[in-house]
Amino acid sequence: MPFTFKLFHVDDSRCGMPVSTDGVLLGAWAPLVQAKTILDIGAGSGLLSLMAAQRSQAKITAIELDSHAALDCQQNFNASHWSERLEVICCDIQAYCQQAQQQQFEHIICNPPYFASGPQSSDASRATARHTDSLSFDALLSAIKQLLAPQGAASLILPTESIKLFESKLSQYKLTLSQRLMASSVEGKEANRQVLVLRHTPATTDDSNTKAKLTVEGKFECVSEQQLYIRQKNGQYSQAFSLLSRDFYLKL
Numbered sequence: 037m038p039f040t041f042k043l044f045h046v047d048d049s050r051c052g053m054p055v056s057t058d059g060v061l062l063g064a065w066a067p068l069v070q071a072k073t074i075l076d077i078g079a080g081s082g083l084l085s086l087m088a089a090q091r092s093q094a095k096i097t098a099i100e101l102d103s104h105a106a107l108d109c110q111q112n113f114n115a116s117h118w119s120e121r122l123e124v125i126c127c128d129i130q131a132y133c134q135q136a137q138q139q140q141f142e143h144i145i146c147n148p149p150y151f152a153s154g155p156q157s158s159d160a161s162r163a164t165a166r167h168t169d170s171l172s173f174d175a176l177l178s179a180i181k182q183l184l185a186p187q188g189a190a191s192l193i194l195p196t197e198s199i200k201l202f203e204s205k206l207s208q209y210k211l212t213l214s215q216r217l218m219a220s221s222v223e224g225k226e227a228n229r230q231v232l233v234l235r236h237t238p239a240t241t242d243d244s245n246t247k248a249k250l251t252v253e254g255k256f257e258c259v260s261e262q263q264l265y266i267r268q269k270n271g272q273y274s275q276a277f278s279l280l281s282r283d284f285y286l287k288l
Contacts (some may be wrong), residue, residue, distance in 0.1 A: 041284045043090055044116045048081035050104035055083055057266060058229060060145050063087030063219055064280045065231055066191035068094070071143035075099065075183060077117050077129050078171060082109035082122070084145050087284065089118035094143070098124040101171075129171065129179045141183055142191035148176055150198045165220050173202050177209040180234060189214070190234040199230055212237040215260040223265045223274065 038047045039055040048054045063084045068074060071094045076085045081096035088096055098113075100106040106126040113122040125132060149171050180190045190211075194202055196218075206212060215233035220226060267278045273281075273288070282288040 040286060042286055043284075044086045044112070046081050046083055046086065046112050047108055047202040048083075048105075050108045051081040052102060052105060053080050054148075055081065056147075059083045060087070060281055060284060061217075061219060061229070061266070061277075062145065062147055062191060062231055063091075064284060065191060066143070066145055067215070067233060068092055068143040068145065068191065071141075071188070073097075073141045075144045077144060077146040077179065078148060079109050079124060079178065080147075082103050082112045082124065084147060085109070085122055085124075086112060086116055087145075088145060089116065089121055090283070094105075094121065096122050097141070098122065099129055100124060100126055101128045102126075116212075130175060133179050133182050135272075136183070139183065140185040141186045142185050142263070144184055144188070145189070146176065146178055146192040148173075148192055148194070150194050157185070171202070173205055177205055177211060181209040181211060181236075184234075184236065186236060188235070191231065192234075193229055193231045196226075196228055196230055202232075205235070207237070210237045211235070216262070218263045220263075220265045221267065223268050225265070227263065235284065257266040 037054055038049065041275040046055050064087065070087055070094050071092060074092065074094045074096045074139065076086050076088070076096060079085055079100045083096055085096045085098045088094060098109055100109055103126055106124055109124045110236035113119050113124060116122065184190055203213065211234045213232055214235045217229035219229040219231065221228055264276050265274050268274050278288050
């Protein structure tokens with residue numbers, strides 16, 4: 037269903053995953069404003085790339101596996117104010133990593149597939165967008181490790197139920213969690229989504245300027261954690277989410 041924001045329009049009619057609150061939350065909160073180059077992994081209709089283009093002056097590369105979604109993405113880029121800074125490439129991220137061995141980005145953003153098991157949608161494009169068969173956590177982290185600039189950051193959003201498995205793999209790729217946003221759908225509920233910011237694990241752990249600290253158990257811990265609920269109990273957007281998304285949603 038097409039969705040119009042304040043400064044751009046998203047047509048996602050051929051895309052497996054429509055515009056979602058998850059995407060808006062990630063695109064509005066990710067700390068990417070200072071980045072000069074941004075990579076959007078699994079761009080879908082291009083929502084995150086368009087939000088990044090509105091928030092920054094970066095050159096943005098969008099990677100999308102599904103050819104139909106890539107068509108939506110390109111169409112949305114062409115219709116935007118920032119078309120000269122937006123590029124979509126239709127391939128999987130592993131193929132892109134092989135082609136772009138020397139390329140690195142100051143920020144990587146991704147709303148990844150997160151279902152590791154269970155039934156898949158009968159809609160093939162929706163199944164691809166939602167299920168880790170199309171992009172495993174290992175493949176995603178390997179790509180981030182290769183493509184993220186030394187001082188860069190990667191932002192992604194996952195359901196809380198997937199966080200333990202995802203975090204267990206970070207050390208294998210020498211990545212560490214530097215920021216976390218715990219997001220609940222309604223005031224008073226437990227967080228059901230988490231926005232994570234990853235960075236390369238520091239070579240040493242005694243530098244007070246590093247973004248992570250080494251715990252007694254030898255694991256890196258997040259040093260910046262925030263909480264947010266999207267809606268109040270009366271169904272209205274919370275003040276925090278309204279402030280975060282007001283540059284995008286028409287009615288805010």
